[in-house]
Amino acid sequence: MEIRIEKNMNPKVKPADASKLGFGKVFTDHMFVMEFDRENGWHDARIVPYGNISISPASTVLHYGAEIFEGMKAYRRPDGEIQLFRPMDNFDRMNDSADRLCLPRIDGEFCLKALKTLIDIDRDWVPSAEGASLYIRPFLFGNDPFLGVHTVNNATFIIILSPSGSYYKEGVNPVRIMIETEDVRAVRGGTGYAKCGGNYAASMRAGEKAEKKGFAQVLWLDGVERKYVEEVGSMNVMFKINGTVVTPKLTGSVLPGITRRSCIALLEKWGVPVEERLLSVDELAEAVKTGALEEAFGCGTAAVVSPIGELSVDDVPYVVNGGNIGELTQKLYDELTGIQWGKKEDAFGWTEKI
Numbered sequence: 001m002e003i004r005i006e007k008n009m010n011p012k013v014k015p016a017d018a019s020k021l022g023f024g025k026v027f028t029d030h031m032f033v034m035e036f037d038r039e040n041g042w043h044d045a046r047i048v049p050y051g052n053i054s055i056s057p058a059s060t061v062l063h064y065g066a067e068i069f070e071g072m073k074a075y076r077r078p079d080g081e082i083q084l085f086r087p088m089d090n091f092d093r094m095n096d097s098a099d100r101l102c103l104p105r106i107d108g109e110f111c112l113k114a115l116k117t118l119i120d121i122d123r124d125w126v127p128s129a130e131g132a133s134l135y136i137r138p139f140l141f142g143n144d145p146f147l148g149v150h151t152v153n154n155a156t157f158i159i160i161l162s163p164s165g166s167y168y169k170e171g172v173n174p175v176r177i178m179i180e181t182e183d184v185r186a187v188r189g190g191t192g193y194a195k196c197g198g199n200y201a202a203s204m205r206a207g208e209k210a211e212k213k214g215f216a217q218v219l220w221l222d223g224v225e226r227k228y229v230e231e232v233g234s235m236n237v238m239f240k241i242n243g244t245v246v247t248p249k250l251t252g253s254v255l256p257g258i259t260r261r262s263c264i265a266l267l268e269k270w271g272v273p274v275e276e277r278l279l280s281v282d283e284l285a286e287a288v289k290t291g292a293l294e295e296a297f298g299c300g301t302a303a304v305v306s307p308i309g310e311l312s313v314d315d316v317p318y319v320v321n322g323g324n325i326g327e328l329t330q331k332l333y334d335e336l337t338g339i340q341w342g343k344k345e346d347a348f349g350w351t352e353k354i
Contacts, residue, residue, distance in 0.1 A: 001045050003032075003114055005121070008049035014163075018129030021165035023302065028122040028134075028161040032114045036104045036155040045110075047118055050160065056145035065198045066142030066152055068097040071301045074119050074134040074161075074354065076126045077342030082119060082134075082354040085340045087112055089258045094138065096256075097194035102151045103140055111138065115159055119354050122161055131166025133340075135302075167303050172325055172333055174309025175216035176317075177232060177296075179281060180206045185231065185253075187223035192230075192253030199255075200234060207233070215312065217298070221281060222253060229279045235298035235306065236260035239284065240328055242292050244273040251278075259299040263332055265348060272328065281313070288318040295326030304340075305333040 008029040015021055027050050034045040060066045070090045074082050091108035098105050115136065119126070126134045138159045142152035183206040186192025186199055203218075210218045217233035230248050231237055236257040238247045245267055250256050267274050287293040288311055296308035307325040311318050320326075325333075338344030339351065 001034075001043065001110065003117060004044075004046040005117075006046065006048045007121075010049075014125060018127045018132040018163070018165050021127070021132065021163055023164045023167070024135065024137075024162050026163055028125040028163070030118060030121050031161070032118045032159040034114075034157050036157070038153050042104070042106070042157070045114060047114075047121060053156075053158070055143055055156075058145050058147050060142035060144045060152055060154075063147060064142070064149060065196070065201075066101055066103060067139065067197045068094060068101055068103060068141075068195055069137060069139035069197070070094050070195060072136035072138070073301060073340070074126055074136060075341045076128045076133075079342070080128075081342070082123060082126050083340075083342055083351045084115075084354065085352075086258050086262070086350045087115065087352060089261070090138070093195065093256065093258070094140070097196060098140065100191055100194040101196055103142060104152070104155050106140065106157060111157075111159075116354050118159060118161065123354070125161065125163050127163050127165075129165070131337075133164060135162045135164045136160075137162065172305070172307060172330070174307040174320070174323055174325055176214065176310040176312070177217050177219050177308050178210045178213060178215040178312045179314075180210070180218040180220055181226065182206070184223035184226070185220045188251055188253045190223075190253065193250070193255060195255060203234065219311070222251075227280050227282065229281060229284060230254050232298040232306075232308070235300035235303065237298050237308075238263065238296070239279070239287070239293060240295040240326065241287050243294070244275055245328070246275045246277065246279050249276045249278055257300055259301060259304060259336070262336060262348075262350065263299050263305070266332060266335055269347075270331075284311075285313045285318075288313060288320070293320060295329050296320050297326070297329045297332075299332075304336050305329055 011029045031050045095105045140157045143154045206218045220230045222228040298306040309323040
C-alpha cells in the first residue's frame with residue numbers, strides 16, 4: 001500500500017523551550033491516517049496536516065468504547081540522529097489488544113514504515129534537550145455509523161506525535177503510593193492485558209481519591225480476591241525483596257509492558273534474581289514492616305522507572321529505603337535511558353534508527 005503525503009503548508013512555530021513542553025500538550029505538523037472496511041481491508045494510507053477528524057455521532061467508539069492505543073517515543077541521539085525503542089513490540093501488542101476488542105489487526109511492518117516516514121517529515125520536532133523526547137501515540141478505533149452492538153466493520157488508525165519535556169523536572173524523586181482496596185482496574189478474562197481507553201477511565205476515580213489524600217498513584221489489587229498486587233497507576237510494578245526482584249505475574253489482568261520486559265532482561269543480564277509470580281498485599285505489607293522490602297518502583301514508557309518512597313498499607317504509611325531511590329532502581333533508570341537516547345551500547349538490538 002502506498003502512503004499519500006500531503007504537506008502542511010502552514011507549519012506551526014516550534015516551541016523554543018523544551019522545559020515548558022509538558023506532556024501531550026503540543027503536537028507536530030502532520031499525522032498518519034488510514035481506514036478499514038471489511039470489503040477493502042486497510043486502505044487510503046496518508047500523511048496529512050495535523051487537525052481535527054470528523055466522525056458520525058453514532059460512531060462505535062463513542063458509544064461502546066471500541067478503541068485501543070499504544071505509547072512510544074522517538075529519541076534524539078547525541079550525534080543528532082533519531083531512534084525508536086522496540087517499536088515492533090508496541091505494534092505486536094496493539095494487535096493483541098485488537099484481538100481482544102474485536103478490532104481489525106494492523107500490519108506491524110507497514111505501520112512501522114508509516115511511523116518512520118511521519119517522523120522523518122516532522123524530524124525537526126524531535127527535541128534535543130536533556131530528557132526530552134517525541135512521544136508517539138498510535139490509536140485505532142471502531143467507526144461504524146450506527147448504534148447496534150456488533151463486531152466492527154469500519155475502523156480508523158491514526159498516529160500523532162507530541163514533543164514532550166523531561167518527565168522528571170527536578171530529578172528522579174520517589175513518590176507516595178496508596179494501596180487501593182475498593183475500586184479495581186481490571187479482572188482476569190477482561191481487558192486488563194489490552195491497552196484500551198476503558199481501563200484508564202476505570203482507574204480515574206481511585207486516582208482522584210489518592211491525589212486528594214496526597215498520594216501520587218494507587219497500587220492496584222486483583223479484581224477477584226482483592227489480595228494480589230497488579231499494577232501501580234498505569235505502570236507495571238516491581239519490588240526488591242531480600243535481594244530478589246518480584247513483579248506480578250502476567251495473568252491476563254496486567255498489561256504486558258515493554259519497559260517491564262526490558263527491565264527483566266537487564267536484571268537477568270546482571271545476575272539479579274527475578275520472580276514473576278503472584279504477590280499478595282499481606283506478603284508485601286510484611287516485607288515493608290520487617291524491612292525485607294529494599295526497593296520498589298513502577299516502570300512504563302512515560303516515566304521509564306518511577307521509584308516508590310512510601311507505601312500506605314491500611315492507611316498506615318511505610319517508608320521504603322529511607323524515602324530515597326534505590327541503587328538498583330537508579331541503575332535500571334540510567335541503563336534504560338542511556339540505551340534509549342543512544343548514550344549507551346544497545347547489546348539487545350532494541351533500538352532502531354529513523
